[in-house]
Amino acid sequence: MSEEKTPRFFHGDPRKVIAEIGKEEILGHLKKMLLIRNFEMRGEQAYQQGKVGGFYHSYMGQEAIQVGCLAAVGSHSHWFTTTYRCHALALLLGVTPNEAMAELYGRATGNALGRGGSMHLYGNRMLGGLAIVGGHVPIATGAAFSIKYQKQKGALSFCFLGDGAVVQGAVHESLNIAALWHLPCVYVVENNHWGMGTAVSRAVCIEPIAENLAKSYGIRSYTVDGANFFDCYSLFKEVLSDVLERSEPVLIEAITERFRGHSISDPGLYRTKEELAMAMDEKDPIRILKLALMEAGLITEEKFKVLDKEQRDIVIAAMKFADDSPWPDPIILEEGVFAQEGG
Numbered sequence: 001m002s003e004e005k006t007p008r009f010f011h012g013d014p015r016k017v018i019a020e021i022g023k024e025e026i027l028g029h030l031k032k033m034l035l036i037r038n039f040e041m042r043g044e045q046a047y048q049q050g051k052v053g054g055f056y057h058s059y060m061g062q063e064a065i066q067v068g069c070l071a072a073v074g075s076h077s078h079w080f081t082t083t084y085r086c087h088a089l090a091l092l093l094g095v096t097p098n099e100a101m102a103e104l105y106g107r108a109t110g111n112a113l114g115r116g117g118s119m120h121l122y123g124n125r126m127l128g129g130l131a132i133v134g135g136h137v138p139i140a141t142g143a144a145f146s147i148k149y150q151k152q153k154g155a156l157s158f159c160f161l162g163d164g165a166v167v168q169g170a171v172h173e174s175l176n177i178a179a180l181w182h183l184p185c186v187y188v189v190e191n192n193h194w195g196m197g198t199a200v201s202r203a204v205c206i207e208p209i210a211e212n213l214a215k216s217y218g219i220r221s222y223t224v225d226g227a228n229f230f231d232c233y234s235l236f237k238e239v240l241s242d243v244l245e246r247s248e249p250v251l252i253e254a255i256t257e258r259f260r261g262h263s264i265s266d267p268g269l270y271r272t273k274e275e276l277a278m279a280m281d282e283k284d285p286i287r288i289l290k291l292a293l294m295e296a297g298l299i300t301e302e303k304f305k306v307l308d309k310e311q312r313d314i315v316i317a318a319m320k321f322a323d324d325s326p327w328p329d330p331i332i333l334e335e336g337v338f339a340q341e342g343g
């Protein structure tokens with residue numbers, strides 16, 4: 001990366017963050033990351049066994065971004081929108097592991113009654129799980145408009161999108177209207193370096209993305225290490241108070257790594273095993289948080305193993321729940337369908 005391409009990273013102070021969050025609560029955030037990791041690993045396993053159909057996009061490797069965001073901003077009043085890579089956000093926004101897993105299995109007890117599958121999970125404040133690249137960005141922008149129009153206090157709209165989505169027209173129209181109308185929307189580009197098998201440098205003409213793009217729309221931008229919980233938490237705290245105060249959109253770029261192929265059917269031949277192994281070692285958000293908490297004397301290796309096992313057991317129980325759940329009754333196929341062709 002040449003010098004002008006090097007972003008200015010936003011940093012958080014781990015000691016300050018631990019003092020602010022509290023010792024027990026920060027372990028709670030580690031547990032959430034472990035839940036997501038275990039959910040993704042077991043979900044993949046179920047897929048390989050033929051129990052999960054359709055697509056499967058793992059969030060493994062990116063956990064610190066959405067866990068850090070939710071830890072900082074809470075979920076009570078905001079709107080959240082994301083892509084097909086949506087298991088983590090759903091789990092963070094109150095979808096239980098049972099109903100998320102049952103949705104992957106296509107069962108009636110699933111989060112979308114077994115009709116949506118892996119890419120279409122919904123939560124109380126979660127507008128989707130949406131699979132058209134860039135297509136969800138106007139939806140998040142609309143949510144920000146509704147917050148402003150209804151004069152809702154303390155609420156923002158958070159939109160997670162991939163680096164590959166940045167070149168979609170809908171994203172630019174959204175940024176323009178959000179800046180023009182001063183909408184309280186936080187756009188978070190999760191830059192995992194790849195859009196399917198295409199490197200970001202072959203698809204997007206500017207880097208760093210957020211710093212450059214934000215200039216065109218006259219809005220603030222930040223770049224953050226998406227593997228570092230403390231940095232992500234601190235950034236989202238800062239952005240929360242900033243956007244609430246100014247009611248202006250903000251563009252964040254979280255540099256991250258996806259530990260799997262684009263989807264489960266992607267063998268990932270475009271990157272070497274060594275590159276991936278290095279990323280999974282050096283940029284593992286769970287390992288980074290674990291080491292920091294060990295250094296702070298908040299956790300031991302043994303305690304970490306106990307927490308990991310607890311989360312694994314929750315996910316294994318969710319798989320059993322899904323396995324034991326009924327298939328949807330075909331008679332309800334047209335229920336909840338709001339648009340139909342013809343008269």
Ligand SMILES: Cc1ncc(C[n+]2csc(CCOP(=O)(O)OP(=O)(O)O)c2C)c(N)n1
Pocket residue numbers: 083085131132133134161162163164165166192194195196262
């Ligand atoms: C409009 C549209 N074009 C193409 C696709 C096929 N497609 C699905 S995911 C994807 C890559 C998106 O990459 P990125 O935005 O970086 O997100 P990531 O998968 O890395 O999280 C593409 C091209 C699609 N779903 N929608």
